[in-house]
Amino acid sequence: MPKKVVSGNYAAAYAAKHARVEVVAAYPITPQTSIIEKIAEFIANGEANIQYVPVESEHSAMAACIGASAAGARAFTATSAQGLALMHEMLHWASGARLPIVMVDVNRAMAPPWSVWDDQTDSLAQRDTGWMQFYAENNQEVYDGVLMAFKVAEHRKVNLPVMIIESAFILSHTYDIVDMPPQEEIDEFLPPREPLYTLTDFDNPIAVGALATPADYYEFRYKIEKAMEEARKVIKEVGKEFGERFGRDYSQMIELYKTEDAEFVFMGMGSLMGTVKEAVDLLRKEGYKVGAAKVRWFRPFPKEELYELAKNVDGIAVLDRNFSFGQEGILFNEAKGVLYNTDAKPIMKNYIVGLGGRDFTVNDIRAIAKNMKEIIEKGKLDREIEWYHLKR
Amino acid sequence: MVPLEEVRGMEIPENIKKRLSIPFEENFYAGHTACQGCGAALGLRYVLKAYGKKAIFTIPACCSTIIAGPWPYSAFGAPLFHTAFETTGAVISGIEAALKAKGYKVKGKDGIMVVGWAGDGGTADIGLQALSGFLERGHDALYIMYDNEAYMNTGIQRSSSTPYGAWTTNTPGGKKHFLEKRHKKKVIDIVIAHKVPYAATASIAFPEDFIRKLKKAQEIPGPSFIQLFAPCPTGWRSPTDKSIELARLAVQTAYFPLFEYENGKYKINMPNPKKEPKPIEEFLKLQGRFKYMTKEDIEVLQEWVLREWEELKKKAEVFG
Amino acid sequence: MAESPFKADIERVEKELTEKMTPGAIAYIPGSSVINKTGSWRVFKPEFNKDKCIRCFLCYTYCPEPAIYLDEENYPVFDYDYCKGCGICANECPTKAITMVREVK
Numbered sequence: 001m002p003k004k005v006v007s008g009n010y011a012a013a014y015a016a017k018h019a020r021v022e023v024v025a026a027y028p029i030t031p032q033t034s035i036i037e038k039i040a041e042f043i044a045n046g047e048a049n050i051q052y053v054p055v056e057s058e059h060s061a062m063a064a065c066i067g068a069s070a071a072g073a074r075a076f077t078a079t080s081a082q083g084l085a086l087m088h089e090m091l092h093w094a095s096g097a098r099l100p101i102v103m104v105d106v107n108r109a110m111a112p113p114w115s116v117w118d119d120q121t122d123s124l125a126q127r128d129t130g131w132m133q134f135y136a137e138n139n140q141e142v143y144d145g146v147l148m149a150f151k152v153a154e155h156r157k158v159n160l161p162v163m164i165i166e167s168a169f170i171l172s173h174t175y176d177i178v179d180m181p182p183q184e185e186i187d188e189f190l191p192p193r194e195p196l197y198t199l200t201d202f203d204n205p206i207a208v209g210a211l212a213t214p215a216d217y218y219e220f221r222y223k224i225e226k227a228m229e230e231a232r233k234v235i236k237e238v239g240k241e242f243g244e245r246f247g248r249d250y251s252q253m254i255e256l257y258k259t260e261d262a263e264f265v266f267m268g269m270g271s272l273m274g275t276v277k278e279a280v281d282l283l284r285k286e287g288y289k290v291g292a293a294k295v296r297w298f299r300p301f302p303k304e305e306l307y308e309l310a311k312n313v314d315g316i317a318v319l320d321r322n323f324s325f326g327q328e329g330i331l332f333n334e335a336k337g338v339l340y341n342t343d344a345k346p347i348m349k350n351y352i353v354g355l356g357g358r359d360f361t362v363n364d365i366r367a368i369a370k371n372m373k374e375i376i377e378k379g380k381l382d383r384e385i386e387w388y389h390l391k392r
Numbered sequence: 393m394v395p396l397e398e399v400r401g402m403e404i405p406e407n408i409k410k411r412l413s414i415p416f417e418e419n420f421y422a423g424h425t426a427c428q429g430c431g432a433a434l435g436l437r438y439v440l441k442a443y444g445k446k447a448i449f450t451i452p453a454c455c456s457t458i459i460a461g462p463w464p465y466s467a468f469g470a471p472l473f474h475t476a477f478e479t480t481g482a483v484i485s486g487i488e489a490a491l492k493a494k495g496y497k498v499k500g501k502d503g504i505m506v507v508g509w510a511g512d513g514g515t516a517d518i519g520l521q522a523l524s525g526f527l528e529r530g531h532d533a534l535y536i537m538y539d540n541e542a543y544m545n546t547g548i549q550r551s552s553s554t555p556y557g558a559w560t561t562n563t564p565g566g567k568k569h570f571l572e573k574r575h576k577k578k579v580i581d582i583v584i585a586h587k588v589p590y591a592a593t594a595s596i597a598f599p600e601d602f603i604r605k606l607k608k609a610q611e612i613p614g615p616s617f618i619q620l621f622a623p624c625p626t627g628w629r630s631p632t633d634k635s636i637e638l639a640r641l642a643v644q645t646a647y648f649p650l651f652e653y654e655n656g657k658y659k660i661n662m663p664n665p666k667k668e669p670k671p672i673e674e675f676l677k678l679q680g681r682f683k684y685m686t687k688e689d690i691e692v693l694q695e696w697v698l699r700e701w702e703e704l705k706k707k708a709e710v711f712g
Numbered sequence: 713m714a715e716s717p718f719k720a721d722i723e724r725v726e727k728e729l730t731e732k733m734t735p736g737a738i739a740y741i742p743g744s745s746v747i748n749k750t751g752s753w754r755v756f757k758p759e760f761n762k763d764k765c766i767r768c769f770l771c772y773t774y775c776p777e778p779a780i781y782l783d784e785e786n787y788p789v790f791d792y793d794y795c796k797g798c799g800i801c802a803n804e805c806p807t808k809a810i811t812m813v814r815e816v817k
Contacts, residue, residue, distance in 0.1 A: 022493035025486055051489035056525035060482035063475065063522065067450065067486025070473050073493050075486070089476055097473075098736035159735060197738055199471040199487065200496065200504070202445045207466040207739040209474035216463060219733045227735070412769060422777045422794035423745035428753070429798035434776035463737045467745035599773055625798075633799030633812070636774050 002180050008171030011139045011178045012078060012104045012164070013038035015146030017048045018186045019102075022073040025053035025064035027083060030116045031172045032106045035078040058083035062090035062101075069099035070208060072198040074150065077101070080168070081108035081122040088126065094161045095130025095224060097209050098196055100153030101161040102146060103131075107270065107321075108168045109356040117357020118168040120270060120322035124298070124330040130224050132162040132231055133298040135269035137255075139176040141296075142166045144248055151190050151238045157230040159196045167271035168357060181246050189245055228300045235297060253302035254309065258284065259291030264315030264346070264372050267293040269331060272321055272353070272360050279365035288369050295331065303338045310344035315376045317368055321354045328385050347375055350385045358389055413600045415441040424467035426459040429632030431622030431639060432511075432538045433459055434596045439507065439536065442606040445470050447505035448491075450484050452519065453477040454511035455545045455624075456538070480508040480515070481522030484533040492532075499532040505610055506533035512553035513543045516579045527586040527615045534609045534616045537579060539648075540624035548627040552577040555647075556693045557676075557685040559629070565684025575696050583617045584653050590616040592652040592661075596623070597639035601650060601661055612654070621648045629680025641675040646701040651708065658708040672697055746794075750777070754797035756812040758790055764809035771801035771810060 006014065012035045016024065026036040042048035051068075055061045058079050065075040079087060084105050094101050109119035123133060134149065136142040142164060149162035166172055181189075197206055212220055236251045243249030257277050259265050266276045273294040283290050293309055293316075295302065310316065320329025327333060332350035339345070351368055354360040368388065375381055419440035426433035432455055440447075449472045451457055457474055461467045475483045488498055488506045497503040508526075510519055515537040523535060542560050543549040550560040555576045559565050563572040583591045590612045594602040602620065609616035621642055623635040630638060642648040643662065646669035650661040672694045676682040685693070734740060767786045772778070779795040780788045788801075802810040 023486065023489045025482075025489070049493075051493040053485055053489050053529065055482060055485070056521060056528075060479065060485075060522050060525055063479035063482035064486030064489065066475070066479075067473065067483035067488075068490035068493075069486075071448070071487045071490035071494070073490035075490070090479065093476055096736070196735060199448045199473060200491070200494070202471065204740070205445060205466075205469060205471040205742045207460060207463075207468055207472040207474070207742075209737055210460065210466070210739055211457060211462040212737050213462055216733070216737075220735075220737050223733060223735050412773075414773060418778060420778070421743035421745050422779055422791065423748035423750055424777070425745075425748070425750070426776060428796045429800055430776050434774065437776065437778055461739065461745045464734070464739045464741070465744045465748065466739040466742055469742045596774075631799070632797075633803040635776075635798070636800055636804050 002182065003177050004180055005175050006139060006178050007034065007173050007175050008136070008139045008142045008166045009034040009106070009173065010038050011143040012146055012166070013042070014180060015143045016076045017042050018180065018183060019147055019150050019190055020074065021050055021076040023051045023053065023065065023068035023075045024077060025055050025061045025068065025075070026077045027055050027058045027061045027079070029058070029080045029083040031108060031168045032078045032080040032083070032104070034172070035104060058086045059090060062087040062094065065101045066090060066094050066097065066099055069101050070097060070199055072193070072195045072200060074193045075101045076103070078104040078106070080106040081110055084122050084126060085110065088129070091126055091129035091131055098159040099161060100150070100159055100193070102149040102153055102164065103161070104142070104146065104164045104166065106166055106168050106172045115356040116168060118170055118271070118321065119355050119357065123163060123165045124322050126163070127299065127330070130160060131299065132160060134162065134164050134296060135298060136164060136166045136171065137271055137273050137294060139171055139178050140248070142171060143178050143180065144242065144250065147186060147190060148238050148242055148250060152231060152234050154193050155234045156194070156196070158227050158234055160224065160227050160231060165270065170271045179246070185245065189241070232300045250296070252305065253297040254305040255294040255296055256309065257292040257294065259293060259309060259313070261289060262291030262313055263289040264317060264376060265291045265293045265309065265313050266317050266319055266365065266368070267295065267331065267335065268319035268321070269295045269298060270321065272319060275360060275362060276319070276365055279362045282362060283366060283369050288373065290369055298331070301334060301338065306335060306338050307342050307344055310339050310346050313346050315347040315349070315372050317372045318348060318350050319353050320350060323352055323355065347381060349375060349381060351388045352385065353388050364388065414438065414603055417441060417444060419444055419469035421467045421469065424459045424461060426455070427626045429625040429635040430459070431540060431596045431624060431635050432456055435538050435620050435622045436509065438596070438599050438602055439509070439606060440468065440470060442603045443470070443505045443507065443610070447507050448487055449473070450475055450480055450487065450508045452480045452510050452514045453545065454514050456509060456511070458545065477514055478518040479522055480510040480519050481524070481526030481535060484508040484535065485526050485529060485531045488531045488533045499610060499613055501611070503610070508533065508535040510535070510537055511544070512537060512539045512541060513551040516552045516577050524586065527583060527588050527617065530614050532613055532615070534618065536618045536620055538620045538622040540622050540627060541576070542627050544624050544627045553579065556696065557682055557689045559681040559684055569684065571684055571689065580617070580619050587656070588617060589614040590654050593619045593621070593648065593650050595621040595639045595643050595648065595650060597636045597643065598650065598663065605652065627681070630678055634678050638675065638678055641670065645670045645672050645675045645697065647672060647675055647697050649701060649704055651704060656711065658704070658711050660704065660708045669698070669701060749793045750796050751793045754795060754815050756797045756799060757792070757815045758795065758797070758799070758801055758810045759813050760788065760790060761809045762787060764807045766807055768806060770804045770806065774800050774804050776800065
């Protein structure tokens with residue numbers, strides 16, 4: 001299988017090209033920009049036949065993708081932090097109009113103060129927009145994620161947009177080996193899009209997204225939720241098919257690492273889970289019975305997988321590189337909520353780590369493991385939320 | 393639901409077709425929910441007549457969202473995409489890009505027309521950035537701003553296209569005589585600053601001129617823009633039967649002169665080019681929204697109208 | 713995991729609505745607004761005097777509904793199912809062949 005040494009951003013750009021996207025509308029923002037630069041380069045070199053719309057804002061980037069997707073094209077864009085926040089209104093529009101747009105968001109901290117470094121709050125703040133969210137651990141997952149995203153999004157029972165999320169700089173600008181299957185194999189995996197509707201059927205003209213009165217609006221929302229539920233199945237099917245074709249299985253919405261006999265697990269999303277896996281190996285040598293649970297898909301949320309995991313462990317340390325002010329880490333909040341009405345009651349503690357790109361290392365994870373072990377032995381939380389790095 | 397072919401007005405008697413100065417085919421359907429005497433609804437009727445079925449419309453938040461029909465109804469006989477307030481320029485850019493990616497012919501004879509239809513608020517205010525982006529990037533599409541000079545759908549608030557002296561609900565007339573003190577923003581001049589291939593003003597009182605301009609917008613490649621003057625009896629506090637008369641007076645007083653800008657050249661399209669403009673009072677007196685204006689206020693507006701008119705004439709003279 | 717007490721209702725709603733509700737709120741029937749008879753809004757009604765009509769088509773041209781059609785002889789026909797009674801036709805008629813009279817219902 002052809003391999004390339006590329007950054008996370010270039011992996012995203014190659015995936016968009018290999019997915020044969022037809023329209024790209026995007027606006028520059030650090031650290032996303034090299035994705036769209038690379039795509040522009042493909043076009044300039046005649047390597048890709050893409051209509052490229054260099055829009056005047058991220059809001060218009062999403063709006064143009066919406067127009068393109070409604071007219072039947074496979075549309076792609078990429079953004080980060082402030083840009084994603086500016087798009088917010090149109091994110092709702094994309095899902096409400098049931099358009100399978102795929103976007104890469106490079107996780108970056110929200111300002112002020114200005115920061116261009118890794119932080120998941122930008123994408124998690126878009127939790128309720130009706131977008132699926134996939135968090136990539138490494139460059140390979142960025143590439144694979146984009147290819148799978150189109151297949152999931154365009155599935156006839158789904159028709160919802162997908163956000164593929166990678167970490168600022170840790171992935172976006174760091175080079176790694178990425179396997180890229182031959183184009184004809186990708187084409188077999190991902191055939192041309194068959195839209196739910198198109199604006200170009202002039203014999204049967206349609207009107208999309210008109211006013212819905214209180215008598216009807218409710219059902220349209222319910223349909224989106226049904227599509228999300230379908231997406232849970234489709235994600236697993238597509239992840240399995242991807243594994244069969246290309247050797248990397250994504251049928252699990254939560255990737256479990258050495259959890260079978262684990263006393264407690266670290267749970268988190270994105271690139272920090274690579275460090276966690278490394279730490280798990282070391283900690284096991286040091287006598288800790290630990291594992292890692294990497295939440296790949298945050299939307300739709302893998303409720304059942306989490307329950308299955310939670311049943312069999314004494315504790316879960318939830319690592320959030322994000323925060324919801326006035327409450328707690330967002331993954332922690334979600335995970336606790338899922339387990340409330342179940343019989344699985346592991347001790348759960350929330351560690352807020354790495355905000356704004358602060359380093360999160362194996363030593364940090366060791367310290368957290370020590371703390372978790374004590375808590376489990378005592379059977380009682382010292383505190384529920386810990387701002388782990390705080391300078392005291 | 394009534395099938396399309398049973399909708400009345402679809403058959404075209406030949407003798408009528410020959411004599412009419414506008415296309416006979418109706419592609420805008422009755423039963424829509426515009427107010428009585430709505431200029432925007434009439435404008436839509438003309439656009440749908442001009443382009444028939446082979447046009448894709450984008451409508452942002454505005455009265456036309458409602459006029460086009462709540463789900464599952466549609467007053468349109470052409471495809472229509474509803475979008476958010478500020479996005480018309482961007483969405484039509486995306487549609488055009490998709491059509492090109494798919495290999496469709498866009499614009500020109502037999503080409504698909506991509507049409508954005510937005511109000512003055514959605515164009516001159518919140519949608520200005522997306523409009524500028526659309527114009528500057530040179531997409532093959534048409535943006536129509538139907539200008540009723542205020543935010544009518546939210547209940548008559550001022551926009552930057554509201555004229556000096558007009559009452560709106562957030563520039564009311566009161567005991568302290570608070571009025572709209574700013575002159576109407578010249579959106580068309582902003583558009584022309586982009587050096588677009590085609591830009592024009594039009595009025596619902598002059599449908600032949602409007603339809604001719606729509607056809608021209610189809611023929612000329614690149615982005616085109618038409619600012620359509622569309623009276624709103626509800627917002628202007630004017631009798632519903634005066635909509636056409638008002639649109640005509642706006643032209644005759646030179647308050648809203650008809651002109652075209654084509655590849656760098658200005659051309660004035662006034663019905664009687666030699667005639668001096670009528671006094672602005674004739675346009676103002678039919679509308680309740682101007683009732684708070686004093687004699688001095690009217691003079692201020694009159695002076696502005698004539699100065700702008702002179703400027704336009706000069707442009708047509710120098711760059712004609 | 714706990715089951716929603718509304719599950720039966722959700723299934724029922726889903727069953728009844730899947731036929732009707734279109735994902736993305738798509739209106740599939742162009743011109744379907746015609747089932748909405750806006751003639752009921754009318755306060756004043758256009759009355760037509762054929763003798764005065766010069767068949768200039770201005771009433772037809774300027775009707776925003778459109779609720780005026782032309783017959784085989786080029787005379788206007790007023791469609792009272794949709795005419796909202798704005799009076800534009802009467803105001804624009806050069807020969808005063810159309811007059812607005814209060815609707816009697």
